[in-house]
Amino acid sequence: MFNNYAQGLTMMTPSSAAAEKLRKDIHSGHYKIGQRLANEHELASTFGVNRGTIRKALKILQEERLIARRQGHGTFVTNPTYAQPSGTAVSLLGAMSWEKEYYFGDILSEAFLRSISRGYMLTTTLNTTSDIESRNAEALMKSGIQGLIISPKPHSIGTYRRFTEAGIPVVMLDSMLPNVDEDFVSVNDRMGAYMATRHLIELGHTRIGYVGNENFRNDFPCGPDRLEGFNIACMRHNIEVPQNWYVQSDSRVESDYLPKLRNLLGQLNRPTAIVAFGDSWAVRIVQIARELGLKVPRDLSVTGFDNSELSRTNFIPLTTVSPEPDEVGKTIIDLLIERIENPRPRPKRSILITPRLVVRESTAKPS
Known part of the structure; x- marks a missing residue:
């Protein structure tokens, strides 16, 4: 099947051709937002190519933000602009943090997986500077997100007010804004x-x-x-x-x-x-x-x-x-979805996740 399709793509490399076929399937709604793709071995078998070719194809789609990959969990369709959910409405959640690699990366990865399991889709952006935050907040607002997770910077008060005044629930991650009473999740x-x-x-x-x-x-x-x-x-x-x-x-x-x-x-x-x-x-x-x-x-x-x-x-x-980033990610998604699905007024909650000591080789009894 794939080889017949690829005959019309003779100018493409095998990996580009595989990426194009998957891209068309995502655009057409064959894959739903949040759906897990088959693993590399199964895709290679289906397309009649080797795993290296499939890995390159998936990397192309990942760079286009059509999919997200997490080791040990799989590959998921993520882009809400192109990936149509076959007539099923998908509720979008947003997350803003000042970095997404060193500390927040694992938290946001687990939050993404948790949101999928709860029937939502999480999109993440940065708020490193006031200008970056303002642009990304506008994009999130236009996308119609149902709730926002934010690790606030001092300049984030305007963004916070914008979303709360629009009736969009907000949960703070890792830090709080001064003089703001809001739901909050962090490690202790x-x-x-x-x-x-x-x-x-x-x-x-x-x-x-x-x-x-x-x-x-x-x-x-x-x-x-x-x-x-x-x-x-x-x-x-x-x-x-x-x-x-x-x-x-x-x-x-x-x-x-x-x-x-x-x-x-x-x-x-x-x-x-x-x-x-x-x-x-x-x-x-x-x-x-x-x-x-x-x-x-x-x-x-x-x-x-x-x-x-x-x-x-x-x-x-x-x-x-x-x-314990996995626990932080799960907890903050559950708290945000609770706010969305049960909008009744209630006291704000601060949840501190219990950390865990990991003993390795840099400590010992004093000599």
Whole structure:
């Protein structure tokens, strides 16, 4: 069947021809929004080509945003502009975040899958700057979304008001707007930092420092909560932390905080363990410790936060805190759909997901 179709596409490569056939099936409504495609092996068999050809074809459609792929879950039709649902109305949900890779990527992927299972379709956009947010908010509004998830920036108050005044439910992700009472879902950052600190204490560490950027309140609103979790754990276990063992920066420029970090780790009376704000900071701490001749974890134990790919692939895999992105993604979709399907007024809800400590090779008992 496919070979006959491909005869009319002699100028195309096999992968382009396969992509064109799938594209026509999506445009015609043969595939519904949210429908899972057959796996690569089945598609290759159907089209009479190898899996490599199908993989290239799917990559073409993914770049066109006609499909979305997630390892271990499958390939789904996603584009609401072209993928007609064969006469079945599909309710669209929107999500806005200031990044979609490092932290929010896994959350949004799970949210997407959850929305499909609930009969909705989630489309994601960025709100990195005020201009970007304004353009994307306009696009979401025109698409007729039924509800909005937003990880707000300081400039997001206008977008929030625009959607709520239009009667569109909004749920906040990861942070709240000042003086706004709204439904909210996040990991419990305070608990996560407490868990990491307690882990070090239970290993026998009493000389513990903290490295982070709690002053980036606009970019990282979780910073103060993580710092507070660290302080609470130390206080409850009667551990005093010298003020110069807190390395914090008001800048993302490494030259502003690396000298402080090198000075801390170069002291004779230095910490034997450090709790880092995030995995990227923890990786940098391990690198600097190595430059100074310190062995991790023999001379210095280090914990991160986020359970990112960095924590898993670092040359010394990091003990870290998982924000449980799958649970966050499921919870926020369920909360938003509840608002859509049960619009009766009720008190706003704040849901904090319990994080999980992931112990790897960067922590050990003090030597």
